[in-house]
Each structure stands twice: as C-alpha cells, then as structure tokens.
Amino acid sequence: MNQLLEVDNLKINLETQSGTVQAVRGVSLKLAPKQILAVVGESGSGKSMTVKGILKLLPKTGGIVGGKILFEGKDITDYSVKQMRSINGSEMSMIFQDPMTSLNPTMTIGKQISEVLREHTKMNAKQRRARAVELLNLVGISYPEKRYSQYPHQLSGGMRQRVVIAIALACNPKVLIADEPTTALDVTIQAQILDLMRSLQEKFGTAIILITHNLGVVANIAQNVSVMYGGMIVESGTVEEIFYDAKHPYTLGLLASIPNVDEKDKELNIIPGTPPDLIDPPKGCPFSSRCPRAMEVCHQYAPEKTMVSGTHWLSCWLMDPRADKQHGGDRA
Amino acid sequence: MSEVMLEISHLKKYFEVGNKQTLKAVDDVSFHIYQGETLGLVGESGCGKSTLGRTIVRLYRPTEGSILYKGKEIGVSLPRKEEREFCRKMQMIFQDPYSSLDPRMKVLDIIAEGIDAIENTGNAEKRRETVLHLLDLVGLQEEHAHRYPHEFSGGQRQRIGIARALAVHPEFIVADEPISALDVSIQAQVINLLRQLQKKLGLTYLFIAHDISIVKYISDRIGVMYLGKLVELAPSDEIFRNPLHPYTKALLSAIPRPDPKIEKQRERIMLEGSVPNPVDLPKGCRFCTRCPLATEACSLSEPPFREMEPGHWAACHRYDSAENK
Numbered sequence: 253m254n255q256l257l258e259v260d261n262l263k264i265n266l267e268t269q270s271g272t273v274q275a276v277r278g279v280s281l282k283l284a285p286k287q288i289l290a291v292v293g294e295s296g297s298g299k300s301m302t303v304k305g306i307l308k309l310l311p312k313t314g315g316i317v318g319g320k321i322l323f324e325g326k327d328i329t330d331y332s333v334k335q336m337r338s339i340n341g342s343e344m345s346m347i348f349q350d351p352m353t354s355l356n357p358t359m360t361i362g363k364q365i366s367e368v369l370r371e372h373t374k375m376n377a378k379q380r381r382a383r384a385v386e387l388l389n390l391v392g393i394s395y396p397e398k399r400y401s402q403y404p405h406q407l408s409g410g411m412r413q414r415v416v417i418a419i420a421l422a423c424n425p426k427v428l429i430a431d432e433p434t435t436a437l438d439v440t441i442q443a444q445i446l447d448l449m450r451s452l453q454e455k456f457g458t459a460i461i462l463i464t465h466n467l468g469v470v471a472n473i474a475q476n477v478s479v480m481y482g483g484m485i486v487e488s489g490t491v492e493e494i495f496y497d498a499k500h501p502y503t504l505g506l507l508a509s510i511p512n513v514d515e516k517d518k519e520l521n522i523i524p525g526t527p528p529d530l531i532d533p534p535k536g537c538p539f540s541s542r543c544p545r546a547m548e549v550c551h552q553y554a555p556e557k558t559m560v561s562g563t564h565w566l567s568c569w570l571m572d573p574r575a576d577k578q579h580g581g582d583r584a
Numbered sequence: 585m586s587e588v589m590l591e592i593s594h595l596k597k598y599f600e601v602g603n604k605q606t607l608k609a610v611d612d613v614s615f616h617i618y619q620g621e622t623l624g625l626v627g628e629s630g631c632g633k634s635t636l637g638r639t640i641v642r643l644y645r646p647t648e649g650s651i652l653y654k655g656k657e658i659g660v661s662l663p664r665k666e667e668r669e670f671c672r673k674m675q676m677i678f679q680d681p682y683s684s685l686d687p688r689m690k691v692l693d694i695i696a697e698g699i700d701a702i703e704n705t706g707n708a709e710k711r712r713e714t715v716l717h718l719l720d721l722v723g724l725q726e727e728h729a730h731r732y733p734h735e736f737s738g739g740q741r742q743r744i745g746i747a748r749a750l751a752v753h754p755e756f757i758v759a760d761e762p763i764s765a766l767d768v769s770i771q772a773q774v775i776n777l778l779r780q781l782q783k784k785l786g787l788t789y790l791f792i793a794h795d796i797s798i799v800k801y802i803s804d805r806i807g808v809m810y811l812g813k814l815v816e817l818a819p820s821d822e823i824f825r826n827p828l829h830p831y832t833k834a835l836l837s838a839i840p841r842p843d844p845k846i847e848k849q850r851e852r853i854m855l856e857g858s859v860p861n862p863v864d865l866p867k868g869c870r871f872c873t874r875c876p877l878a879t880e881a882c883s884l885s886e887p888p889f890r891e892m893e894p895g896h897w898a899a900c901h902r903y904d905s906a907e908n909k
Binding site: 294295408409438439440441442443444446447465466467468469470471472491492495505506507509510511519520521522523524526 | 738740767768769770772773779794796801835839841842843844845852854855
C-alpha cells in the first residue's frame with residue numbers, strides 16, 4: 253500500500269529547567285490514505301509530542317534530534333516553519349483538544365475559517381465566504397449563515413469543536429491529526445463528533461491520526477492502534493489484534509483497567525507505580541519497572557521489535573524465544 | 585435498605601446572572617441518600633450536578649427547599665457550633681488535583697488544615713501522627729509529608745485531596761469528578777482506594793461524574809440530571825438494564841464500549857442539537873426540544889418525578905407509550 257505519511261525512528265528532545273527530556277525515543281508510524289490510526293498512551297508518553305514533531309509545531313525548547321518524516325514520499329524532516337506553511341493547513345491539519353482555547357475569542361467564526369482559505373487558496377472574498385458557510389454546514393452546524401458572523405463565546409463546547417474541525421478541513425487536507433478531540437466534551441456530543449469524523453473519512457478519504465486515552469473511542473472509530481509508553485511505541489496492530497490478541501503487558505494492563513460492569517465486586521486491575529522519568533530514561537524496556545512479568549534482561553537491554561503478523565508487532569522480551577514462558581506468570 | 589442519611593426535598597438553587605435573568609442550576613430536586621451507599625450522579629456539563637453536590641455540603645445556601653441530615657435541617661443558617669459540626673461531617677473531594685491544593689503549603693499542613701480548624705488540640709506531635717496515619721491510609725509514604733504539591737503526580741495529588749477530606753472523620757463525602765483529570769491506569773487506582781476506604785470507614789458517597797461506565801462501577805444507585813432536574817433515579821444495574829427516560833437511553837447509548845465488535849454493531853440513539861440555554865428554559869418538559877418521543881403534551885406541562893417501578897423513579901410523560909418500550 254502506498255503510504256501517505258511515514259515516520260521512521262523519530263526522536264524529539266525537550267529542554268527543561270531540570271534537564272533534557274527525551275520525550276520521543278524512536279517512534280515509527282505509517283499512515284495510508286483513508287486510514288484511521290489511533291495512538292493511545294498515558295500523559296507524558298510522548299503521543300502529542302510525536303504529532304507536534306510531524307507538523308513542526310514543537311515548542312521553542314524542543315527539537316527533532318533524529319529520524320525521518322516522509323510526507324507523500326517527500327522528506328520533510330528538516331523543513332523550516334516557513335516551508336511547513338505550504339503543508340500545514342492545506343495538506344495536513346490538526347485539531348486540538350480544547351475548543352475553548354484553540355479559537356480566537358476576538359474574531360468571528362467565519363473570519364477564522366476564511367483566514368485559512370486566504371492563506372492557502374486563490375479564492376476571492378465572496379468565494380471564501382461561500383466556502384466557509386459550506387464548511388459550517390458540512391460539520392453539522394445549524395443556521396451556518398447566522399453562525400458565520402458570531403463569536404466563539406456564543407457557541408457551546410460541541411459547536412466550537414465543530415468549528416475547529418471546519419477550519420482544519422477548509423482545504424480538504426489529506427491527513428487530519430486530532431489530539432484528544434473529544435476529551436473536553438460530553439458523551440452525547442462526543443458521539444456526534446466521532447460520527448462526523450467517520451463520515452469525513454468515508455466521503456473525502458481523509459486519513460486520520462487520532463490521539464486519545466479513551467479505549468471506547470478507539471474501539472468505535474480506529475482501524476489501527478499504536479500503544480505508546482515512555483516515548484516509544486510498545487505495541488501496534490489492527491484494532492482487533494490489539495483488543496483481542498494484545499501481547500504486551502502494558503497493553504494488557506491498560507485493557508484490564510477498564511471497569512467491567514459484570515464484575516462489580518472485583519477490584520479494578522491496576523498498573524502499580526508511575527511512568528518513567530524521561531530525563532533519565534531507563535536503560536532497558538521503559539515499562540520494566542511496573543511490569544508484573546519483568547525479567548532480569550528487561551531492566552538492562554531494550555527489547556527488539558517482534559512481528560506477530562503482517563500488521564501486529566510489539567517490543568517485549570517475553571516474545572524472545574529464549575524467554576522462559578513460565579517466568580513471571582505467577583507474579584502477574 | 586438501610587437508614588436514610590440525607591433527605592433532599594424540593595431543593596432549588598438559582599443564580600442571578602445579570603440582565604434580570606435567573607439561572608436555575610438546580611430546580612426542584614427531591615431524593616434520599618441512604619447510609620453507607622454510593623449514589624452516582626451523571627449528566628452533561630451544565631446540568632447542575634456539581635451545584636447540587638455543593639449545595640448539599642453547604643458550600644451554597646439553597647434558594648428554596650430543605651436538606652435533612654439524619655432528620656436535622658441543614659439548608660439554613662446554623663449556630664456556629666453546629667455549623668462546624670456539619671462542616672466536619674460532610675467533606676468534598678474536588679475534580680482538579682492541580683488547583684485544589686495550595687502550592688505554597690506542605691502536604692502535612694494541607695492535610696492538617698481541617699484538623700486545625702475543627703479539632704485543634706495544639707498538640708503538634710499528635711497532629712503529625714494523625715497526618716502520617718492518613719498518608720498511610722491513602723497509600724502515600726511518610727516522607728511525602730514534607731513535600732510540596734508540585735512534586736507529586738496527578739494521582740498522588742488526588743490521594744492528598746482524599747486524605748485531607750478524611751482528616752476530620754467525615755460521614756458523608758461528595759466526590760465531584762474525582763478522576764476525570766487522571767489517566768486511565770491511575771483512575772483505577774483512585775477508584776479502588778475510594779472503595780476500600782468506604783468499606784473500612786463506613787463512608788457514604790455522592791459520586792459526581794460524566795463518565796457513566798465508571799459511575800456504574802462504583803455506585804449502588806444512579807441519578808441522571810438534565811438541565812437542573814433529576815430525570816431518573818434507580819439502582820445502577822436497573823438503570824442500565826431498563827432505562828425509562830428517553831434522555832437516559834440516549835446518554836447510555838452514546839458511551840463508546842471498549843470492544844470493536846460491539847462498537848461495529850451497536851445502534852445509537854442520536855440526540856439532535858445541543859443542550860438548550862439554561863437561562864432560557866423550554867416550556868413543559870425540559871427535554872422536549874431534543875426528545876425523539878416528544879408530543880404536544882410534553883411542551884405544555886412538566887412531568888412529575890414519580891416512582892414508576894419499585895425503587896425506580898423517573899420524570900416522563902411518555903413512560904407508558906408504546907414507543908418507549
């Protein structure tokens with residue numbers, strides 16, 4: 253399959269007062285046209301940093317220190333912010349988590365949409381207005397003509413997120429990156445937004461990278477899932493492979509910590525401990541300190557990638573043929 | 585079921601929002617909370633669930649209605665001594681563990697603040713001992729007592745917030761979205777802790793959240809709120825198995841299940857539009873503007889909140905209709 257976006261061994265460092273944080277430590281991703289890929293992981297696992305690195309939206313203190321990003325076969329790893337302008341917004345665009353802060357409160361909705369069009373297209377003012385109204389209609393906003401001249405504070409949270417999506421879609425991007433697009437919203441609105449994203453993918457063939465920590469959302473919309481931990485992808489596969497045939501202890505722990513309503517009296521499964529400090533990342537597997545099945549080797553050496561199927565792989569020493577299959581089973 | 589701890593009847597909390605407009609955040613809500621139970625409260629943002637919780641623990645004075653705590657009216661101004669007693673008995677755990685802890689205070693002083701205010705004995709050694717005991721109870725270590733909040737992760741901060749609430753030996757705790765700011769694996773830790781503490785200390789919880797799957801897991805009964813009204817209240821298994829109110833049905837069907845096979849087949853009830861402006865409420869049933877079953881009668885009068893089936897309360901005109909079965 254022809255890849256739209258290819259990220260190979262991406263590494264990102266952030267400078268902080270207490271030292272250099274190795275936020276992303278060798279992430280590889282592939283995104284085909286029309287594909288919906290979910291990236292899951294806890295806060296601090298590097299999922300937001302990875303996509304910000306792809307779009308060159310890293311904070312000033314951060315930078316890419318290794319790896320490659322290919323967009324439609326073009327190497328964009330060393331593109332400057334200025335060069336990225338030809339891609340961001342028109343070819344790839346991003347939806348941020350909080351619709352309250354990602355819109356400009358002093359500009360009308362319509363103006364914020366047509367701003368993108370002015371930057372990336374040759375449309376005149378009249379055409380831009382028509383397109384903006386069309387977009388508002390597309391994302392399911394009622395009375396788009398009236399909304400065009402309203403300000404963000406006059407809209408509800410769900411409506412604002414729709415406006416953010418309308419802006420992201422203004423130039424029919426090939427890739428849409430959504431960073432926790434529904435976390436700040438209520439479940440009924442979340443369902444509407446997920447439906448909207450699915451229909452965009454079906455109608456326009458938009459490929460989507462969805463960052464989330466809600467496994468229900470993942471099951472609802474994604475085709476492929478990558479699980480991140482400690483700045484790395486620890487397991488990746490199709491949605492069925494991850495939900496029904498996960499092999500990495502972290503993925504298993506994550507799946508087991510969702511409350512199961514039929515076993516009310518049972519305690520929730522927890523992953524003890526906290527994620528590793530990425531200023532001084534562990535030598536071996538990032539999950540080794542919390543892993544119930546950790547072996548000696550896990551603390552010393554980083555595990556290699558093991559392919560389970562053509563689409564399913566993970567990095568875990570338990571997959572090594574030398575691993576004692578019995579080991580740790582009793583501690584789990 | 586066991587004894588009634590709190591009896592809330594016709595409780596109203598209105599806010600003046602300028603331009604002679606009134607925001608009816610909680611509007612004529614009646615229910616009981618039983619000793620030792622966990623009552624979950626769910627609803628979309630702005631439905632008044634937090635206001636209800638805060639009014640019950642006396643952070644707000646009710647506009648109308650009564651709150652009886654073991655038969656004693658507490659929704660009114662109380663003498664100072666009693667006031668203090670009820671502050672002690674009812675505690676609150678807040679949503680955001682980043683803003684609910686004073687960044688300039690050490691953990692020891694944060695947790696002891698309630699003790700200092702209510703049962704101050706002046707004995708520094710005893711105070712310290714109590715705090716260390718509390719830290720142990722919520723799964724933190726002794727050395728954490730002399731650190732500042734910024735040195736802790738979200739889950740640990742929430743544990744500090746819980747220890748602070750427990751410091752004054754409360755009987756009733758309102759937990760307002762205590763886990764929504766936390767990561768999934770940490771959420772489970774805090775939920776387990778709350779359940780263990782309930783067993784150990786015999787606490788009663790009002791658990792407010794918008795994540796219904798978590799609420800179902802922790803609650804004995806669940807109440808559903810919409811625009812300041814309680815629209816349904818039932819035991820938690822019952823509400824999932826047999827929701828009576830169309831809003832509850834829509835809310836339950838909107839939760840994505842963490843199982844791709846179920847997700848592919850599931851039929852959802854999509855609600856049109858969004859929640860109406862709470863300052864300008866629709867006439868009649870408040871849900872009638874979005875309800876798939878609404879008839880003309882629904883926009884004329886407000887449906888009463890009544891016991892439709894034993895222990896299962898709801899407010900809907902269309903309860904008996906064929907479409908609702």
